Amino acid sequence: MKARLFFCFLAAQVVSLSAQSLTISSFELPNGLKVILAPSSGTQAAAVCVYHMRGARQEPVDGRGISYLYQYLMFDGNRNLEPFDHVLFINKLGGVVSGRVNYDNAVFYDMLPAQEIKLALWLESERLKSLRLNDANIDYHKNQIYARLNRLLETSQSFKAQTWVSTKVFEGSAYELPLYGDLGKLRSLSNDRIRENYQYFQNLGNILLIIAGKFDANELRAGINEFFQNIPPGRRTANPVFSAQDQRKSHVSKNWVVPGLKKSFVVYGIKAPAKIGYNFMYFDFLRYYLTDPRSGRLEHVLNTVNSLDVEIESGFTDYMEANCLTIQISSAKRINLEKAKYVVEREFQALGGVPLGNNDLRAVRSLMEIDFLKGMVALDDRCVRIGEFYHMFNELNFFDVQLRRLRRITSYDILESAKKYLLKENQVILNVYGE
Numbered sequence: 001m002k003a004r005l006f007f008c009f010l011a012a013q014v015v016s017l018s019a020q021s022l023t024i025s026s027f028e029l030p031n032g033l034k035v036i037l038a039p040s041s042g043t044q045a046a047a048v049c050v051y052h053m054r055g056a057r058q059e060p061v062d063g064r065g066i067s068y069l070y071q072y073l074m075f076d077g078n079r080n081l082e083p084f085d086h087v088l089f090i091n092k093l094g095g096v097v098s099g100r101v102n103y104d105n106a107v108f109y110d111m112l113p114a115q116e117i118k119l120a121l122w123l124e125s126e127r128l129k130s131l132r133l134n135d136a137n138i139d140y141h142k143n144q145i146y147a148r149l150n151r152l153l154e155t156s157q158s159f160k161a162q163t164w165v166s167t168k169v170f171e172g173s174a175y176e177l178p179l180y181g182d183l184g185k186l187r188s189l190s191n192d193r194i195r196e197n198y199q200y201f202q203n204l205g206n207i208l209l210i211i212a213g214k215f216d217a218n219e220l221r222a223g224i225n226e227f228f229q230n231i232p233p234g235r236r237t238a239n240p241v242f243s244a245q246d247q248r249k250s251h252v253s254k255n256w257v258v259p260g261l262k263k264s265f266v267v268y269g270i271k272a273p274a275k276i277g278y279n280f281m282y283f284d285f286l287r288y289y290l291t292d293p294r295s296g297r298l299e300h301v302l303n304t305v306n307s308l309d310v311e312i313e314s315g316f317t318d319y320m321e322a323n324c325l326t327i328q329i330s331s332a333k334r335i336n337l338e339k340a341k342y343v344v345e346r347e348f349q350a351l352g353g354v355p356l357g358n359n360d361l362r363a364v365r366s367l368m369e370i371d372f373l374k375g376m377v378a379l380d381d382r383c384v385r386i387g388e389f390y391h392m393f394n395e396l397n398f399f400d401v402q403l404r405r406l407r408r409i410t411s412y413d414i415l416e417s418a419k420k421y422l423l424k425e426n427q428v429i430l431n432v433y434g435e
Contacts, residue, residue, distance in 0.1 A: 022376060022399040024386060027221075031233035032205040035224060036386055036396065038212040040379075046213030047379035048120035049109035050128070051387035053206045057103045057174040059197075064181030065145075065189060066197050071101040072141045074108055079130035083137075086123050093119075098380070103175050104242075104320045105391060106201070109380050114214035118223045124209075125227035128202050133195045142187045150183055157258055158265070161430050162315070162326055165269035168252050168428040169324045173245065175317070204234030208390060210383040242392060244277025245322040247426040254430050261434035263311075264337050265330035268344070269428035272316070272323035272421060276392045280323070281405055282417035286351065287316055287325055289364050289414075298327070301343055308336045308343075320392055334433070351418035355411035369406055 026036045056067050075097075077083040090097045095112030108127070110120040152159050163178065170176045180186060200206075209228065211220065248271045272287075273279040290297050291314035302308050311330040317323045329344070331337040375381040376399065389398035420426075 024396045026396060029229050031229060031231055032235060033228055034208050036208055036210045038382060038386060039215060040213050043214050044114050045111060045379060046114045046117045046211065046215055047109055047111045047383050048117065048124055049107060049210040049383035050124050051208040051210055052106040052201060053391050054201055055102050055104045055106055056179050063193065064177050065186045066194050067101045067106065067201060068180045069141055069194060070201060071099060073131060073133065073137060074099055074127055076137050077132040078126050080126055089119065089123065103179065107384055109383060111380055117215055121223045121227045125231065128231055131198060133198060135191050138191045138194055145180060146183055146186050149180060157261060157432055158328065161267050161432050165267050165326060165428050165430050166324055169269040169271050170322060173322055175319055175322060203237065204231060205236035206234065208387050210387050212379045212382045242274065242276045242320050244274040247271050247421055249425065251425050252428040256430065256432045257435050258432060259435040263330045263332050264334055264433045265328055266337060266341055267430045268327040270325045270421060271426050272325050274321045274323065276320050279417055282409065282413045283421055285364055285368065285409055285414055286417060288367055291327060292367060294367055295364055301347055302340050306339065306343055308340050310336055310340045348422040352422055355415045361411050365409055372402065372406060
């Protein structure tokens with residue numbers, strides 16, 4: 001009864017959120033910068049997002065880690081700002097600053113009161129014009145990244161195991177190496193090379209300036225022209241051709257024995273469809289159904305039905321050409337872990353053999369729709385979704401397309417996806433046992 005009431009509440013929220021409309025327009029400055037506008041009158045906030053259509057995958061193997069360094073150098077000042085002034089200015093207004101570099105792209109944004117949008121435009125333009133890239137700054141961040149990640153690899157068996165699984169799942173693809181590259185080589189990267197590469201990273205031909213929220217279009221255009229039009233012109237370089245990679249062809253299983261480990265665990269790595277692929281949404285449904293705490297099928301069958309008292313953690317990548325679902329199951333009792341592995345295997349087989357019932361289908365589809373619509377309400381998420389859709393498909397109006405596809409998911413779609421991607425041949429399994 002509680003579950004039914006919960007899903008009725010979710011459905012009510014979907015109806016309310018789906019009443020929103022999303023109008024997106026764009027224009028281009030003479031220097032090649034493409035500007036995308038997504039106005040919203042129902043808010044007093046705005047988000048200014050600089051979306052780079054470049055990520056770690058564009059780096060040569062021996063230069064992996066350069067773009068990852070920019071993730072930190074972007075906050076370390078420039079010609080007119082001291083380190084972290086950018087963050088302090090926005091935080092004082094009650095706003096939020098964030099950014100990250102991924103394999104396919106890089107995103108940096110400011111969320112702040114709508115009347116202060118001009119400040120965000122100035123701050124973001126300063127980063128593109130004159131990022132501080134002196135030896136002291138670069139060396140500091142190289143050493144910090146090395147120390148932090150090396151410590152994590154040494155102290156966290158879970159992090160180490162999931163890194164290994166991810167490498168095996170993506171073997172032979174653009175995502176095989178970690179974002180930061182080889183830690184042993186990270187600190188030896190040439191600072192001159194890091195400085196030289198920035199001209200490609202901040203090339204305006206590969207950047208989208210995305211602005212969402214409340215703004216006056218005429219004032220906004222004036223601000224964009226004031227701060228961005230004098231940046232040297234950029235030219236669009238060739239992006240990688242994204243393709244929907246198929247599942248793995250062979251099963252990989254390995255055991256690690258770790259002295260002193262208190263809880264044994266198993267990590268499943270399942271190669272999943274590309275974001276650009278048609279099957280991505282169907283596999284995402286499976287992820288929700290199996291691992292999302294609000295539906296929690298694995299939690300139910302392992303702990304409620306079979307009383308195994310195991311811990312379940314999951315993660316899902318966010319890549320354009322291929323993805324990986326990781327599921328980690330831990331237990332202090334080895335026998336319970338082995339039973340859990342058997343139950344998980346049976347659950348995967350069942351999903352590929354019998355269609356889901358209508359109640360499960362509607363419930364999970366509602367969760368996915370709510371999260372999609374919530375992403376449209378959150379201005380930072382909206383900017384990222386707009387940028388990614390344009391990056392992958394060269395189209396702006398993704399909202400209706402995605403919503404229609406989501407609402408049309410059928411049990412047959414889920415069955416076919418499970419048959420294809422939950423096969424044992426598509427899995428990398430790492431067992432980590434205490435000695």
